[in-house]
Amino acid sequence: MNSCRRIACSGWRAGLNTVFSRITAPSLSRSQATSAAPDPDTGEKPRLRAIDLAKQVQQEKTKPPVVGQRKKPQAEASGAAEAETPPPPSGQQKRVMELKRFSLQLQQVHPNVLAKHLLRGVLYQDKDVVITNKPYGVPVKDDCGGTSISSVLPVLSKMMDGMKMKSDSQLIPCLRLEKETTGVFLLARSEEVVQHIHSLVTNNQVQRKYWVVIVGVPVPSEGVIDIPIIEREVPGPRPHYKMALSPLFRVSDTGEGVTKVRANRQSQPAVTKYKVLDSASGCSLVELQPLTEVKHQMRVHMALGLTCPILGDHKYSHSSKLAPQKLPERVLGKLGLEQSKIRHLPLHVLARQLTLAGNTQDINVTCPMPKYFKQTLNQLRLTFSDEKDQL
DSSP states (O other), X not given: OHHHHHHHHHHHHHHHHHHHHHHHHHHHHHHHHTTTSOOTTTOOOOOOOHHHHHHHXXXXXXXXXXXXXXXOOHHHHTHHHHHHSOOOOOHHHHHHHHHHHHHHHHHHXXXXXXXXXXXXXXXXXXXXXXXXXXXXXXXXXXXXXXOOHHHHHHHHHHHHTTSOTTOOOOOEEOSOOOTTOEEEEEEESSHHHHHHHHHHHHTTOEEEEEEEEEESOOSSSEEEEEOOEEEEEEOSSSOEEEEEEOOSEEEOTTSSSEEEOOOOTTOXXXXXXXXXXXXXXXXXXXXXXXXXXXXXXXXHIIIIISSOOBTTOTTTSSSSSOOOOOOOHHHHHHHTOOGGGGGGOXXXXXXXXXXXXXXXXXXXXXXXXXXXXXXXXXXXXXXXXOGGGOX
């Protein structure tokens, strides 16, 4: 009796399993076939299971290619993604960004770090003066409390004296250099030396020569610019102050000859000698020798006097507005820059040479060109005769 029941139960279970297998097999196949079909009630596609996605990928890999259709390489498949990514910056753009980052770092570093940088750049020193190579983008004086050359001169003085605790030496800036100017920088060791150097400047016994890269070719190639300079307010949406020309002569009403006008009391005499060293690619390498000390004198005389602004001079390239310098397409092509990135282009002014009249022998110091200045000359195909700096 028990054996009959066991046989009946086993038979019933086997039959039930067979029925379930027949029902579930087609239902699974229907679910796979209609997995991508939208739900008729909601109109939304049901989510695919992981196993279904794996099977679809495997089928795509094993599917034979259509005749006449080549298989797309991996580079072509990712073409859309690559098209969306911006092109990498050029070498010149990288150098401009590096220079900007370097100048900002010098203004934010510890005073000892900037003092060591000035110490490594010393070009000449004696018991009266120290001449060093001023880096680009570091102000001589900073009223905002940031790191400046004046703020690290006590540290530099101690370094030059061997870090003696009881050192009475000091270093005092003598001649003016702008924040964006690099090159020869004169420091005096005492107030008496400062007064002596100022007397030399008054008697034209201090000769300073600057090298600048300008946009354009001056005509004539050598001359003297003798036009007073005055500071004026520029009206507009962003009112600001700029140095401007205050000429003593103007063209007569008839257009023949010039007429002398009354000098403005607030104007300052400004005289600059210039000489073109080389011209190429729509730019020129010019040697400037200022005979007076007026704020932004060389920049104003180049941009407004000769209509050849200095490369990277975003302040005086436009007389009536504040905007990045507008460069010709030819110059942009040579530099490998875009106009939208031109605001990062540095001012190309180098304090090249300094000559001081001495009692027994003159002091003559020449500063090497910084890396960015050399690279610009090479890209613009501008050459110079000084063999000391030739690559």
